[in-house]
Structure formats: C-alpha cells, structure tokens
Amino acid sequence: MDGLDEGILRALVADARATFAEIGAEVGLSAPAVKRRVDRLVATGAVRGFTAVVDPAALGWGTEAYVEVRCEGPVSPRELRRRLVGIPEVVEAVTVTGRADALLHLLARDVQHLERALERVRDELDVAATESVIVLSRLLDRARPGHAGGD
Amino acid sequence: MDGLDEGILRALVADARATFAEIGAEVGLSAPAVKRRVDRLVATGAVRGFTAVVDPAALGWGTEAYVEVRCEGPVSPRELRRRLVGIPEVVEAVTVTGRADALLHLLARDVQHLERALERVRDELDVAATESVIVLSRLLDRARPGHAGGD
C-alpha cells in the first residue's frame, strides 16, 4: 500500500469499470502495472469487490429508515444475522454499543411497506424495543458515488 | 424495467466488472443486448455508477460509529451538507425525522481519531447534542457485496 495504490483505489471507487489504461493515465503507470496492483489489492482483501450503485428511488423504493433494536435477552451476532438475512428490506445491519443491540438500515417502497418490514423484524428477533427514524434526505454518501446530492 | 433488467442489476451489483457476455449468460441475452440495457439503466439513472468496495479495516480504518446530531436552531440540508463534506471521516449523512436533525456515519482509524472527528463535527455544526454508538460488528451490507459476514 503506497501512494500509487491509493490513487488506484480512488480511481476504482470513482468508476469501477474504468479500463486499466485509464487508471494508469491518472496515476502514471502502464496498464499491466495497474492490473498487477489491482489483482494484488483484490487478493489481499483491500478491495472486497466491485458493485453497481443502484438508485433505490428509481426502482420505486423511496422510503428509508434507520432502526435501533433492543432484544429480549442476549443474542449472538451470528444468530442476529441469520434472522435478518431473510428480510430483504434490511439492507444493512450492525451490532452497536449502548442501549441498543443492533442498528438496522431499511429500504421500502413506502411507509406502509416499511411498517410491514418492521413488523417482520419484530417477529424474527423478539424485540424489546425499537427506535426508528425515517430518512428525509441523503446529504452525503462517500461509499456510493453519485448516490447523494452532488458528492 | 422488466425481469431481464432486474437480473442485469443483480449481476452488476454482484460484480460491476463482469463482462456483458457473462451477464448475458446469466439472464439469457446476447452481449450487445445486455450493453443496450445497461446503457439505458445508466441513462435513466437507475444505475448511478460503478464503484469498488474497499475494506476500511484493511486500510487501518477499523473504527466505525453512527452519530445522531441535534443542531442549535434550524439548519438547511444544503448548509448541513456544505459543512460536512469537509470532514473526510463522515462517510454518510442523512437528515431524519425525530429529535435529531441528522444521522452521520463516521469512519476512523481508532477511537482517538473518532473523538477528534466528532469534535470537528461539533465545531462545524454548532451542535446542541449528539448521541453516538460505536459499531461492534457488521452483520449485513447488501449495498456492498462481501463487506459483511458472508452475505
């Protein structure tokens, strides 16, 4: 990991489908040299993969919420994960410090759909309490280029 | 947007560097047909872009937090955004319903670094109160393939 790798990462985050020659032009390397470094970044795990940034709103999923969940009794992260994978509206889930056990990020078509998804979360996890906030606007999203107001 | 487009989106989210022929094999289309549909998905905004999923931990950014922020007096989302862009540790920011004005997602090298970033947030936003939780483990991350425990 040196400055060249950082430049390559910047280029790949900005556009994962950039050609090796294009990336090379940005960082001052030939295409084969870039490929070798990209292969290494993937092999070492610095790059986990390449993905498309899909606009949920364009697919009619315009409602977004973050939900803190506190469960009845102790729950293992593994078990938590197992129960949440089956709920497609849960797009992100982390365990956290503090009063809550987990913080969930939900995506839904509308508020009714969100409510149904939350019911399903409560069913799956036997939840003691939840605290939800609905997203009004997305200001920033550095992990997903173009996904928020003019990054 | 039909079933074929959905299949193409699935393939691109799974691997943004997949060739059109590979995607075509998955959804049952020829490479040129896939290219036309991908071009249309990008043009209509359903696909906002393509990005690399970088593992922050592999770069030494192992500390992650979510922070609810309540500001003194009313603040416009635009102004909020302007002030947060300058803080690189803030990787995500949304405005939300409820007591808080904004929910921030922060990435830092360690807890000390996180504390400094939080001080900077407080300086930039004249904050009335913050409520932070530190991420213990990431269970699920559907937007970033391979970024959480065995998606």
Next chain:
DNA sequence: GTTGAAAGTCGCTAAAT
C-alpha cells in the same frame, strides 16, 4: 522486488439482418 513493451486473445461496439 518492480516496471514497461509486444503479442495473442478476448471483449466491446456499431452495423446489418
């Protein structure tokens, strides 16, 4: 260890059907 150059292969893209 690294890089850059060349050659062969493969994928991309524009046409015609």
Next chain:
DNA sequence: ATTTAGCGACTTTCAAC
C-alpha cells in the same frame, strides 16, 4: 434481439531496471 466484423482492451510473456 441476434449475428457479424472491426477495433480496442485485456492479459500473458519477456526483457530491463
């Protein structure tokens, strides 16, 4: 939407640093 064909990019090999 597919097939074809021409072009550009990728990937391997090799020589040089």
